[in-house]
Amino acid sequence: MNYRDKPELQDRLAGEYVLGTLRGRARSRFQTWLRDDARLRRAVAEWEARLAPMAAGVAELAPPRRVWQAIQARIAVSARRPQVSGFWESLAFWRGWGLIATGCAAALLGALALQQPQVVEVPKIVEVPSKAMQASYVAILHATQDGQKLVFVAYAGRHSDELWVKKVALGDAPPEHGYELWGLPAKAGEPPKSLGMLPKDDKGTIKLAAVADQSLKDFPALAISIEPASGSKTGLPTGPVVAKGDCLKFW
């Protein structure tokens, strides 16, 4: 469909897109057009301004507490990262979800891309000249409340499925609760993955699902949350995140 020279058609499609009646392939196609057509984005923003006040007619409903807890756990990761990765998260987010939240946001993303053409994510690899140290993954976690305070370290040989853990200053979990260790994926929007419950003692091991090179390589960071003693029932962090930090390749 040639829509570019037809402002009335553009405006009609923008209205139906915002109202939500544009669906399926028509919606995807419209979202593709939105990415490179500033005029269309403006039409969408105008329709959003016209129709969004209708939301005032919807009764408020308080979301359960776990929603906020999950959001906190997820933003704890992005707060930890430097600003540049936010840019990549943005791209990953928009592409991953195929979601154009508003035309304006997409336009600004485009502007960002122009301003920062050379942002490159630095791989978290530490080169070690000596062969004495076995190739391994090393995680160093700090308290969420106090980023200076080292509270937990973990270590696994690259080809081992045993993760050695040490609570440096984590204290005891609340009664009937325990600490659960999570791998945090690099890509925003992907959920954390449980690596297991920490042992009760200050030092011990966690049996990984596979050798570290498979089970840890996708997680540039780890986090610890407080969960029921048998682990989170949802498969996602539900309790407060008490510690987080980088998981480095040490070879």
Place this chain on the structure above:
Amino acid sequence: MDPAQNKLLQDLLAACARKDQGAFARLYQATAPKLFGVAVRILKREDWAEEVVQDCFVSVWNHAGTYSAGLSAPMTWMTSIVRNRCLDWLRRPNLEVVLVAADDDAEDPIEGMAFDGPGPLDQLASSADAKALADCLRRLEAKQRQAIMLAFYDGLSHSELASHMRQPLGTVKTWVRRGLERLKGCLGSM
């Protein structure tokens, strides 16, 4: 939304752009009940709405820096993020289809079917900047208004509107198109 509330949300978004987690918590407290209400209304499932609202707030945190107060009001921006995510969610393949039960008695959803308590237009009238929209909606033909409100509030597509309103697809599409045109004209004249 009154100007003071608008300003407060703008300030909170600006603080979120600076990665102020306290401001983000206040933004959540101030807006999550409305946004969750919008998502539950469209998706008809609280578990899905929880996931959508969670994703949207993470997105708001990551993109607060791209919010521009000159382009849209904070609530408009956030509502659009939530509604778009809901509509994309409904587009997922293999989704169990949740059909809205057709109600023979409800000729017009405006004042009764849609909500418990006061109708949505009454609620709109209580918010100053939405009053113009409510007035313009009232001036539409009943079928046009019904189609637009079902689409906005319940996330019905053209074909769902057609089966819900028991009308041919083409007729419903025309109602939506003419309704939107008249709404735009009416809002522009106010």
